[in-house]
Amino acid sequence: MDTEVTPATMEGDGEGGGPVIEELQKKIQELEEDACKLQEEKARLEEDYGHRRAKLKELYLQKEEELRLQTEQKVAIETEVEVLRSQVQQLQGDLEEAHSAVTIAQCTAENDVAVEQRKCQEEIATVHQLMKEEVANAVDQTGGRYEGEIKRLKKLTERLDAEKQHYRKLYERQLEESDIRNKGESLLNPGVLSVVTKSLAKRVPSLSPSTLSTPEKASHNTSFGPQPSSLIVDSENLEDSMKKAQEDADLLRSLVEPLEEEIHALKEKIRAQDAQLRAHEAQQAAALHTADLVAPLLQGTDTAQVVQQLDDKLKGMCSTLEAEKASRADLELYTAILNTQKTALTDEVDRLRSQMTELRQSYETERRQHRDLKHTWQRANDQFLEAQRLHLADMRRMQVLLTQDQLHKLEEAQQSEEAAARATPHFTLTNAKQSPTHLATPPAVKKHGPSPTPENEVESDKSSSLLDLEEESAPTPVSTTTTTTTAIATTSQGEQSDDQSSETETRSLPPDSLAPDGLIPGSILAERFSPDKMPQLTQDQQKALQEVFPDAPGETPLTPQDEDYLVIDFSPSADSRSGQGQGRRVVSEVEWNMLHEEIRRARSHMGRSCQLCTSYQSQLQKAQSDHRDTEKQRLDLERALQRYKEDLDREARYRQVMEERWQGMAEDYEKKVAGLASVVETAAGKQMELETKFRSTISSVHDKLRSLTERREIAQQELTRLQKENDDLVGKHSKHSQQLQNEIINLPDNMEDMQLLLLRYREDIIEAKVSKEHQEESLKSEILFLKDRVSIEGTGGCHHHHHHFI
Template identity: 30%
Template sequence: MEEELVFALLLVIRTTCPAGRCSLCFREPLFQTQPWETMADQATASARPPQHDGIEQEQDQPDYQKLKQQLEMEFNQKRAKFKEIYMSKEDELKRQTAVLEKTQVELSSVQEELNEARAEMDTIRAVATLSESTKQEAIDQVKQQWLEEVASLQAIMKDAEREVKLQFQQKLEQERAQWAQYREGMEREIAELRRRLSEGQEEENLENDMKRAQEDAEKLRSVVMPMESEISALKAKLSSSEERVKELEAAKVKELNHVLEAEKSCRTDLEMYVAVLNTQKSVLQEDAEKLRKELHEVVHLLELERQQHNQLKHTWQRANDQFLESQRLLMQDMQRIESVLTSEQLRQVEEMKKRDQALVEEDEKERLSQAREASEEDGTEQAEAVEDSLLGLSIEESHLSHSINSSLHSLDTDIPARPESSDPYKDSLRRVQSTDSLGSSGGLLQPHGLGGQNNKAKSASQLDESDFGPLVGADCGGFDNIETSSISSLLPGHFLLTKDQEKAIKAMTPEQEETASLLSSISHMTDTTYLPPSGYRMVSESEWNLLQQELKNAGRKLGRRCDMCSNYEKQLQVIQGQEAETRDQVKKLQGILRQANEQLERTVNERQEFEDSVKQANEETSSKISELKQKVQDSESVVNALQQAFSQAKRNTQEQMAVLLQSREQISEELNRLQKDNESLQGKHRLYLSLQLQEDFQMPTTVQELQKLVLQFREDVVSARTAAEHLEEKLKAEILFLKEQIQAEQCLKENLEDTLQMEIEGCKEEIALESFNLTLFKQTASGQDMIQDDRMLSCLVFVVCFDVPVQG
């Protein structure tokens, strides 16, 4: 609130300043006039009489002065306070603006870091997805190989199982045949026993039966012991087969680990290749952007050079027109001079021309000798070109001199014919149609002027006539070694003119027409006029010298090299060379850009093909994974069903084994009882024999005693017969029991075989499940290691590719 009040007071002071100046200007006092109270007192005092006012003013003046000083002091103090508050607020505002700018800079830097982090996260995610896809491909491939190997192992196990079954079946058939033979033998023995019992051989039958019972027991033992040995052998084979399966699985696991390591190495190589491709793509894109920028700059420079070229072309055309105008004026002056010369003067001119021609021939010979010497050093081809150019130049100069001689001779002989041949340079002015504006006459002008630059302009610039138009090539350097008074130094054959320029030069001016009419009138008067003798001059010596001096000056002016033309030629040659260099650079840059674009297209196509193949492989692997999952579920359901059946069969076999054990105990008890009975019977027989031997048997002497003995024997026979029948029934019961026992043991054996087979299959399935769980566990462990390795590898690739500083 205090700050708001301070700002409000400042605004009020600013708006109500009595001096009309700003209240923030604290350097000058604000009150240069009296305060409002003094002004009011003055206003009230103005209504009083003047004397009274004067007295009161004198009395109140010190009070007013004091009040004024006090008010000014208070106001100055308040103004100082306001100034301090204002300055503090301004400092605080500056600090706040500085802090705000600093926070904005920090915010922009944080935003840039956030964008960089997002870009890094995107790249890391891309690398992670690529590594995950490659890892999944490797896992799927290993799973496929493992499934193929498991299928091959299952086929091998099925073959082994089939072979074991066949062996067991063959053994069982052999045992069944043996038991059938044994049964037939037993039946034969029973029939024989019955026959013997019917014959009354009781004692022998009992002994034979006991022997047969012992033999049967021995046979049972001989059958049971091999079965136990076979069972132990089968258990040993089962353990050996389990060990072999474990060894095979260990070998397969080793091979799978080797394959996984190879896949890891291949994946790392593939990731490095992808990273290299990405870096190459980024580098190529940067190069393409740089080339585009350079191409744009070159195009811009080319446009600027074209503009300068057009400007230079216009200036050249203007200079050319100016030069042609000056040439035309000089030719008119020469024609005027020739029109006033006498025959003596023309003869002197001819002599001077011959001397100049001789000098020119000497110079040409010197040039030819120099050119031949240079050609011996540089090559025969350049020498021939120089000779041809010099010969052409000499021929052209001879033709020009001949034309000048003929034109000068026509002044003496046939003056009326002058209007037709008034222009001595009619045959020398020509227009050249060529693609090269300056180098078209380079073969003729090689020793002079523009052609003296070693034909550089001709090879560097290939400009059309449409760009520059037909130009005028003035060879001014060829007149350095010729006397300025010679008319032959004016070689118009070196000027290249357009048709319009030739027409402008050849057109007769009114002055030329007057001169031609005057000469025609003079020519008509030559027949009647007096001809002076030879050597006589129409003009005085001084005038003749003046004419010769003017003629020399005119030749010197005509033979002088034009500075503007030479500068324009040099500039044009430089620009043409620069333009040729820029064109070469543009062509090179275009070729480089084309190659970069082709390489970029190839990399993009390769990357697209690689992405398509990766997508296709991912789809195939996903379908295979779904199929494998379905197969695993089916196999799990089958395994559960087999486990239930196995448990049920196991319970049944255990119950049957318990019943068989009970029956075996009963049989063993009955066998012991029979052995005891046999032993007791054998002991009683011996006892009876001993008793009979000990008894004093006396043969009966009478019939009655014999009858008694016979009756007693009959009673003994009846009792023995009853005992034999009882024994026979007992033996039959034992035989039936033994048959049932044999059948029970056979059933037990079959059940044992079935149970052992089921146990073997269950063990195989358990082994397969354990191996599957082991491989899955190893794969998951290796997958975690691979994920960690892939993350580390992707981070390293990112650091290498983007030069990211590693922290921690």
């Protein structure tokens, strides 16, 4: 048990033992010194701890600053990401607009191309149609093109054969003169020409007189024979002539090709002869060289004889060389002559083809004009006969209305007029230019007009026969009876051969074929000769006649056939039907006079056949004038056709220029579309690149934020641990200081215990120093490790961020 040391005891002890007190005081002083050292060590440790804490605080503040900078960088990155996102949206809008513009441009280009293709197809179709028409016209016109060409080619062949024989004899004579025939094969082998001649004779059966005369006869028949099957024969002759023309072209080709081969062979032989000549010259040079070498060996012989022999050989070789050169020149001349003849033949063939085309066109034009003239004459003749038939019908109708007394008066007037006509020498055409309008006037109009004279009636009949030629719009009735054939037979004796043929055709037709029922519906003749346009009695006149003169109960009405085949006779017993109305059919005196004048005009018109001749003569003159007018029209049409062809060529050139322009525009549009497509592809590539960069940036930012958060948590944990350790150290220090302050000092009584206590204290101090040093070293190493780690992480993060934004 420790005892408390008091001053009294110390004094008492001091009095008793002074050395012990001194030792104790020494120990106390030592202990105080040790305590001072420990206080100094404690102060030093506290100061060191304060420095360490300050360093940790600086490290914490640095970490906080780094975290703040990273937060600011994150905010900046987010703002930049937003900007990039807005840019991406804008680029997407631009890309959509570009897509829409490209789509619109593509649709427009496709529509334009479709329209142009449709136009081109229509134009191509029209051009094909025109080409087909032109080809058909060319085929039609090529019928008789090669008929005369065959004769000419036959003559040219004979002439060429004669020239060939002449040149052959000349060449053989030259060969005989030059003695080349004895040395080798002739350059121009006669067998070649004989083979060519035989093959030509085999291939040209169409050049015989019989075959040549056949197409000429056929063409003659087709040109001048107006049979109904002329078109079929013409087409057959056209096909035959086309085939023969093709055969003649093949024949000419087969004739020219062997000549060209012969020329080529001659050239080859000339080259071979030239090579032989050069070889011969080389041999001569070698012979001369050998002669020079052999001359010393011939010194024993006579020099004059040797020279003479050499001169003779040289002259013979020179003559041979000159003959070969002459034959070569003759062969070249023969080749040139053949080439010129070939060129002349081809030119003449082309010229004759063009002439045949022109002649064919002119022949077709003349033939068409002749056909039109024949139809015109036939129509005029039919109109004249129809007018005559109408006059006869009118006379029969008027005869039905007359009484017996009126018929007697009419017969007497007719006899007197016939006597007066016989007394008159001949009828003169003094009033030929008077108006012919009264012929087409109906009876109702004639009733109020003056009585025409016989001269006017003659002129009216002549004018009525020319109505179809002068006035196409004037209506002329058409109907044919059995009298038309007889009238044609009596009035067409003075016409030409073409008119006679058409007249024969008209005479051979049945009577009903010229009637209105036999006409083609819708034709000009059917419209012109319709019953509505025939001059007849008016409805009022017919009604009045029916009221005044009703038909008898037992009377049979006349049919149109009976009316057409009635024979007019003005005797009292001529018509049994007219006798039925005796005593009850009466006409007025005015009508009687008008009927009398009409009958007299018709009789005077029908009794003079010379009027027909004059009318036909006038018709012929009119046809000739029409022919001249038609010729003028043909020339005008040809000029118009030429102008149209020029316009067509101009249009074709303009179309070609427009096609080229549209093609260029289409290429430009394609280039623009390709450029826009490339721009769109580039923009899409940039957009994809930006999207990838954006995604990589976001992922890297998220990774960095995650790593920074983890590091911040680690630093926070380390800081918390250090704070706890600091708190523990501070608590332990305060606890130890309080324990030291409150500790009761119990010193041992004896020296040995005191020494043991001092030794234990010293050991504790040594352990405390060792632990302190060990703790310092561990803290220093940990601080260095944390500094290195923070610096490495800071430099690595900055480098990665800088590399990413670059």
